[in-house]
Amino acid sequence: MKYFNIVLAAVAMSMLGASTFAATELTPEQSLEVRKAVVTWLECEECTEGELERLLRYGEFAVPTLAAVLERGPSPANLEKYRLHLESSYRNLVEYSRTHEEVKLEQSEEEYVKQYLENYQANYAVRAAQALAKLGGAEPRRTLELASKRKMREDVNLVIQESLKAVGR
Numbered sequence: 001m002k003y004f005n006i007v008l009a010a011v012a013m014s015m016l017g018a019s020t021f022a023a024t025e026l027t028p029e030q031s032l033e034v035r036k037a038v039v040t041w042l043e044c045e046e047c048t049e050g051e052l053e054r055l056l057r058y059g060e061f062a063v064p065t066l067a068a069v070l071e072r073g074p075s076p077a078n079l080e081k082y083r084l085h086l087e088s089s090y091r092n093l094v095e096y097s098r099t100h101e102e103v104k105l106e107q108s109e110e111e112y113v114k115q116y117l118e119n120y121q122a123n124y125a126v127r128a129a130q131a132l133a134k135l136g137g138a139e140p141r142r143t144l145e146l147a148s149k150r151k152m153r154e155d156v157n158l159v160i161q162e163s164l165k166a167v168g169r
Helices: 002-015 028-043 051-056 059-072 076-099 109-135 138-148 154-167
Strands: none
Touching (some): 028 051, 051 109, 109 138
């Protein structure tokens, strides 16, 4: 009887469109592994070591994290860490340019940091959209549809549109 009630609840939830992505389905350790796989994919540079494939193994459990990334971008802590890295990089470029006259800095530090922070945020959105498209299904499609209605950079919007086409397959 207990098994029947569980099956009945699952059928009812699926008929009502309830999400099967509840965090309670994973142990804390499993949730951490999903998050690590998502972050590894979002932050890989060359992405040649199976980062996306590793994330895809977690299936629907990766969707909520990817959806949050697509909606809000990198965490405030990651943005601050990256901003500090960019400021340091700019200072290093300034020092280098003092002894290498062929190096011309055409941006102020503020412009440099702004440009590369925007690129960082765009990269997160692009990678999240690509992963959602590869995962496929109703929830990734809904997430991409919501993202397509938000104002984002043109390059990000194009990837979201491509991802929406791909997720439909």
